[in-house]
Amino acid sequence: MEITKESRLKTYKKPLLIFWSVFVVGILAGVLFFVGVSNGTFGFMPTFEELENPKSSLATEVYTADGELLGKFYFQNRSFIDHDELSPYLIDALIATEDVRFESHSGIDLRGLGRVAKGLITRDKNAGGGSTISQQLAKMLFPREEFNSKLDIVFRKFREWVIAVKLERSYTKEEIMTMYFNKYDFLNLAVGIKSAANVYFNTTPDSLKMEQAAMLVGMAKNSSYYNPLRRPELTKGRRNTVLSQMVKYAYLDKHVADSLKQLPLGIDYQKVDHKRGMAPYFREYLRMSLTAQKPERANYPSWNMQKFKQDSLEWEINPFYGWCNKNQKADGTPYNIYKDGLKIYTTLDSRMQKYAEQAVEEHLGLDLQKAFDREKENHRNPPFSDDLDDEAFEHQMDLSIRRSERHRVLKKKGLSFDEIKANFKKPVKMKIFTWKGERDTLLSPMDSMLYYKGFLRAGFMSMVPQTGEVRAYVGGPNYKHFMYDMVTLGKRQVGSTIKPFLYTLAMQEGLTPCDEVPNIPQTFILPDGSPWTSRNSTSAHSGEMVTLKWGLANSVNNISGWVLKQTKPDAVVSMARKMGVVSPIEPVPSIFLGTSDISVYEMVGAYGSFVNKGVYIKPRFITKIEDSKGNLVAQSVAQKNEVMNEKTAYLMTNLLKGVVQQGTGIRLRSKYGLRNPIGGKTGTTQNHSDGWFMGITPELVSGVWVGAEDRAIRFETIFYGQGANMALPIWALYMQKVYGDTDLNISKGDFEKPRGVNINLDCDAVSNEDTGASSDDFDDEDFF
Structure with a gap:
């Protein structure tokens, strides 16, 4: 049978039709499928806006004033x-x-x-x-x-x-x-x-x-x-x-x-850890400050209402306190330092910060801690003072247990205090801090607490008095192991470093550094009718007429008492407030003994008023903040307050210079060779629990506190326990390094004398008294 052309076409028509139908349908299905994929039919598909601006968490970078990357805040680094x-x-x-x-x-x-x-x-x-x-x-x-x-x-x-x-x-x-x-x-x-x-x-x-x-x-x-x-x-x-x-x-x-x-990998690993690196205490202060919530009274325990008041004041007057929650981005959401890629430019100088950290480590680690450990070797409950009996020692340790995070966790599990205390006595493996580096050991949490209590702590801050810009900030010896910040958070009794507030009132009332007053005990009647009399730690020139300059230089309580009688305790408190001190100060006769707890931050800011011609400038940590695209979103403005006139401020710098020239700060010259114009004030509190030194130069004001975690842990004698030995060396070592760095260009010139001030400040020409003091003279020991 002959197959015709028509029959052949008819035979292939159906398969061809099926083929082309499948092909076209396949093409259409493929197109429709990819259109569906593109439209999100088969699962998430980013929008055009999301493709144009894909979201990523960017670390906020913190920079020093000299352009060094100080650290980061991030969810992802x-x-x-x-x-x-x-x-x-x-x-x-x-x-x-x-x-x-x-x-x-x-x-x-x-x-x-x-x-x-x-x-x-x-x-x-x-x-x-x-x-x-x-x-x-x-x-x-x-x-x-x-x-x-x-x-x-x-x-x-x-x-x-x-x-x-x-x-x-x-x-x-x-x-x-x-x-x-x-x-x-x-x-x-x-x-x-x-x-x-x-x-x-x-x-x-x-x-x-x-x-x-x-x-x-x-x-x-x-x-x-x-x-x-x-x-x-x-x-x-x-x-x-x-x-x-x-x-x-x-x-x-x-x-x-x-x-x-053939080359090795050559890894130079830089561990990312917010507890490491430069200025960890400062970085943590920034983090907490920038992200702070508006203070609510209900969030503060009843025993800490003072903290609520201070935080509320900061919220009102400090634009960077709670900055993330006070300001919003263009989309109406608050800033987030962990993912918005901000750039925070701080006032710190990386070189000066390094010198400050080195000074703390050198004095505490190489000198003071060794002397402290030697003294405590034969004590019954080291590192506590030997006048602490066994019962008091037990009480102190129980308090420390109750304050610990371990206690909180165990108590939440339902354990009694006796069970928790037993748990604290079980040895565990841990890394401990030493001044020679971390060490692996086996210790019970109780022994670990006792071990860390034995380390002396320090707080240090250095500021440019004319701008309030903080150049160095060291909150302790090692942030990883001692996280409590002793610059802004910690407050301790300031001892005689409070006396310049009192002397400022005297200068304001027309007295001068060379005016002579009687060095005799001063008696005050307390509110309950009982008398309180000042006592000196030295018998030098007792009963004689001495200059105010000598009185402050040697921290003589009789002279401070005489000055206080010319004013009132309330006036001293008022002066401290004007100079930036917000911590509680009781307006009592013993105010000049410095029993009030004040921070290093407050004291440095206050002393800056003397150098800055009587104008207080609130210490500043940030100059500006930029967003991830480089747009300026915040800028710092100096907060100023005129405290005293230029003449009074200049007279105070002269008084403070006397402390270094002939008083308790003389070892700056005799031991450390710092012979340029320097003013300062030492401070030592009762039983030598706290040592202070406040130092001023025309371009820098710096303050140091040194002490232990508990006031019952202290040097037994004033030889080691005075501020001139505990704190002053840190200031001296820091300034030696600062002056040694010529790139910093820190002047060694004198304080500027205001026009029209023609007072004779050469007290030797006014009086023939013996104003000399040796480097071994004791600092002030305050008696109650």
Whole structure:
């Protein structure tokens, strides 16, 4: 039977129709599928706005006044950089390893997909992946969800393709490359290439060497697996694979690559830890201050209403206290220092901060602590004073247990205090602080508490009096082990460092440093009708007429008592308030003994008034804040208050110079060789529990406190326990280093004399009294 043309057509018509129908339907289905993927029908798809502005948590960076990165606040330790800050080695290594056709494709590499398909068929594990850099970026910007089935994984892959294509349309190749490096998590709290370069090699992305860049790019395959800290050999092998890829695609000469492959990883690990690094106490103060909530009385215990008052005052007058909650971004949400990528520019100077930290470590670690430990060797309950009996010692330790976090946790579990106390006596493994570094040991929590109580603490702050800018801030000997900040949080009795407030009133009333007054006991009648009489710690010139300058220089209580009788305790409190002291001060006759608890921060601010010609400037820590795009969002303005006239301020600087020239601060000259114009005041509290030194120069005002956690832990004698021995050396060591750094350009000139002041301040010409004092003279010991 003959087959006609018509019959042949009829025979093939149906299959052709089916083929073309399936083909067209397939095309339409594919188009509709990708349209659905693009529209989010099959799962999350970012909007155009989200693609244009992908959300990332950016670390807030804190800078010093001299441009050094002081630290960061973050959820993720990520800082963005621009493309021109990337080393060319990074770009070449990434393209050679992950996406050799990066410059030519539009988000999807069809040849790469073909290679993957072939590898699946042949089961070739070395066939490579098909994900482009753009697709990998899509994964990082919009992370994978939890998948319930393999079908979900397939849909996610298609969504990544679409996102990659959209990214290619929204950004240039340079921008995609930069976003990739800024986004990738290199592990060990190194998110983004800027953090990774610093954490692993202590450098910046533009300064990475070829082998360093190759290692970091190699980590991008799987940073958990290729972790240079835990698997250095595997990481080195992966680095060498990257170098081989660079040779393969002509980014690197083979001989150079062979040489580089022999090199060790060369890790210079910089651990990311907010407890480490420069100025940790200061950084924590900034964090707490910037994120503070508006004080509510209900959130404060009844015994700490003073803290509520002080915080409320700070909320009102300090624009940076609670700044994040007082200010909003353009979208109406408050600022977040952990993810908004702010740049905070502080007043600290990195060099002066380093010198301050070194001074604290040198004096406490190399000198004072050793003397303290020697004194306590034979005590019955070291490190407590020997006048503390066993019952009082037990009470002190019970109080310490109740204040601890361990007690809070155990009590929450329902344990009684006796059970908790027994738990505190069980030895556990721990790392403990020593001045020679951390040490592994086995101690009970009780013994650990006792061990740490035996360390002397310190608080130090240094400020420019003309601007209020704080240049150095040390809240303790070691932030990791002694986290309580003794600059702003801690307050201790100030001893005789309060006396200049009293003498200021005398100068204001027309007295001068060379005026003579009787050195005799002064008796006051207390509110209950009982008498209280001042007592001196020295018998020098007892019963004689002496100058006010000699009286302050040697911290003679009889002279302070005489001055107080010319004014009133209320006037001293008022003067302290004008000079920035907000802590409670009782207006009682013994006010000049310094029994009030005041912070180093307050005292430094107050003494700045003497140098700044009678104008108090509130200490400042921040100059400005910028957002992640460099826009100025906050700027500091000095808060000033005129306290006294220029003449009074100048007379006070002269009085304070006398302390260093002939009084309790003379060892600044005799021992430390600081012979330029310096004023100061030592302070020692009852039983030598606290040692202070406040020092002024024309360009810097600095204050030091030294003591122990408990007032019952102290030196037994005034020889070691006086402020001139406990605190003054830290100030001296700091200033030696500051003066030694010529780049700081700190002048050694004298305090400026105001016009019209013609008072004779050469008291030797006025009086023939013996005003000399040796470096071994004792400081003031206050008697009640």
